[in-house]
Amino acid sequence: MLIFYTDETGDAGFDLDEHIVTPNLKVGQSHYFSLSGVGIRDSSRRPLAEALLILKRKHFGDTVDGVWGDTEIKGKFITRSMPDTTANLREQRPSGWAAIDSVQKVDALSRDIGLLLDKFRPLIFVISFDKREAIRRNKMVNPVGVAYTYLHQRIALTMEDIHAGEGAIVVADQQSHHERLYRDGVVHEMRDLLGQNLRRKPNYNLVLDKPLWVDTALSTWDREIIQLADIASYTVTIALERGAPPTELGYLWDALRPHFAVHSATGSIVDWGVSAYPRGAKVPDL
DSSP states (O other), rough: OEEEEEESSSOOOOOOOOTTOOOOOOOOEEEOOEEEEEEEEEGGGGHHHHHHHHHHHHHGGGGGGGGGGOOOOOOHHTTSSTSSSHHHHHTOOOOGGGGOOOOOHHHHHHHHHHHHHHOOOEEEEEEHHHHHHHHHTTTTOOHHHHHHHHHHHHHHHHHHHHHHHHOOOEEOOOOHHHHHHHHHHHHHHHHHHHHOOOOOOOOGGGGGSSSEEEEETTOOHHHHHHHHHHHHHHHHHHHHHSSOOSSSSGGGGHHGGGGGOOTTTTOSSSSEEEEESTTTTTHHHH
């Protein structure tokens, strides 16, 4: 069985600026809502979590024994540690990140995360909902519903084609809003809508019908692995915003790139390992 750990970057809101004629998002709303799925074998769950804890102790020291959030690894915390970051953004990191105080330490942390990805070789999907493009095309559907639908489609087809029909589950930290969308049927309605024109229907029986939401205060192995899902969704979002993959080491693009799922017909990660909605939304050459 494969376990796909998810996390998101950006917000799912569609608040429009009422002061301009052409519909557009209010200032402060994210351009993209991105949802990642980082898949590992269930047998790798414990060793990967323990390897992440060893990595954090190496780079953060004894602060890893304190409040977990003080040394939580997020893509934005890594990049806020870069030397060209403003003092204001650097101060927005958790207290444990004070240990990462030089470009050498940022690079060392980034390289070790990359080595860990190479060792455990996760299978990565990232779904990005382009909200401005959706407004332009009048396709203002629920970004969370779209993202989970695309993710489940791709996981189900991958499990059937590549993993001989094995099963998969999706694991996420507690998200009351996402849970409510499943409970109210919004996600399943979106699955039906987006599945109407598929040439091949995914076998959803291969994927647990909804995410397993874990309490990160109790699921100590799982919260470590979810950190990798955060990095994946964050870095892909940056690539889409820039129109090109980020080249700075701290974004970990070169480390993530080999692990994105590839389309079986094209050999490309675009529209498979990295997918955008609406269909045809601009995606750079990745």
